[in-house]
Amino acid sequence: MRWAIAAASVVVAAGLCALLVATGVLWPNRFFAAGYSVRGVDVSVYQGDIDWDTLADQDIDFAFIKATEGSGSQDSRFAENWQAARQTDLLVGAYHFLSFDSSGSTQADNIIATVPNETGALPVVVDVECYADYCATMPTKQQVRDILDPLLADLEAHYGAPPILYATADYYDSYLRDGYAENPIWIRSVFTPPTLPDGRAWDLWQYSNREKLPGYEGDEDYIDLNVFRGTLDELKSLRASGQR
Structure with a gap:
């Protein structure tokens, strides 16, 4: 008994x-992430209506806003989010969800037509992770790099700084490891602290996808939280010259 x-x-x-x-x-990751002082969020249309003044008052320093996906899709709230976020004290950047079904050059055109090239903005982020059937059958490394490499080159030429690369652990290992030394790395690891397989130090870490903060109301109840490995001044330096 x-x-x-x-x-x-x-x-x-x-x-x-x-x-x-x-x-x-x-x-559990909150304990480990507490050791980093520079914190931020990433948002998309799913966070709905965002009161950026309220959100910016939540002990955060930066925000990345979804702008585009593939060669023809734009986040319907990007323009209003960008304008409102840029009026706060936050460091603000945009992110693009990489498609494996269209060329890097046409995806770059979509980003450049959508994301303003403004002084003080953080570098554009390219999100490299699975979607749809690619979650079950991953694309080849050559297929990804044939799309990713020209996209990164076009974005750096236009915005003046190497784009940030966001990836899940498996996609980093499959496509980014041992390469892209000039691009800051933003790694997603929401259950444990991240360790990159090639021994490289990450620059940004998405440590939680289950946070709730005042300041937004949308279809998604939660918001992602991230930390930057360095100081706020070091994060600011990314926006000007891409130097870490």
């Missing part, structure tokens, strides 16, 4: 922990 009660208690405790993690109440 005691064994059954103990087993039941373990099951209940495990279920409660799982529920707390799923709802963002308990998030």
Whole structure:
């Protein structure tokens, strides 16, 4: 009987922990991320209507806003988010979701037509992760680089700084490792602190996708939180010259 009660208690405790993690109440990465002082969010249309003054008052220093996807898609809230965020004290940048179904040059055209080339903005981010059927069958390394490399070259030529590369751990390992030395790396690792397989130090870390902050109301209840490895001045330096 005691064994059954103990087993039941373990099951209940495990279920409660799982529920707390799923709802963002308990998030182990918060402890590790607390060691970094420069914090920020990333948002898209799913955060809905954002009060940027309120959001900027939540002990955050930077924000990345979804702008584009592939060669023909734009986030419907990008323009208003960009304009409002740029009026706060936040460092602001835009991000693009990479498509494996269209050329790098046409994706660059989409970004350049959408994201203003403004003094003080952070470098454009290229998000390299799976979608649709590519989550089950990953593209080849050559396929990705044939798209990614000209895209990065076009963006650096236009905006004047190497784009930031965002990736999940498996996509970093498959496509980015041992390369792209000039591009800051933003790694997603929402359960444990990240370690890059080639020994490189990450620059930005998305440590949680289960946070709730005052200042937005949309279809998505949660908001992503990130940290920058260096100082605020070092983050500011990315926007001017791309030097880390």
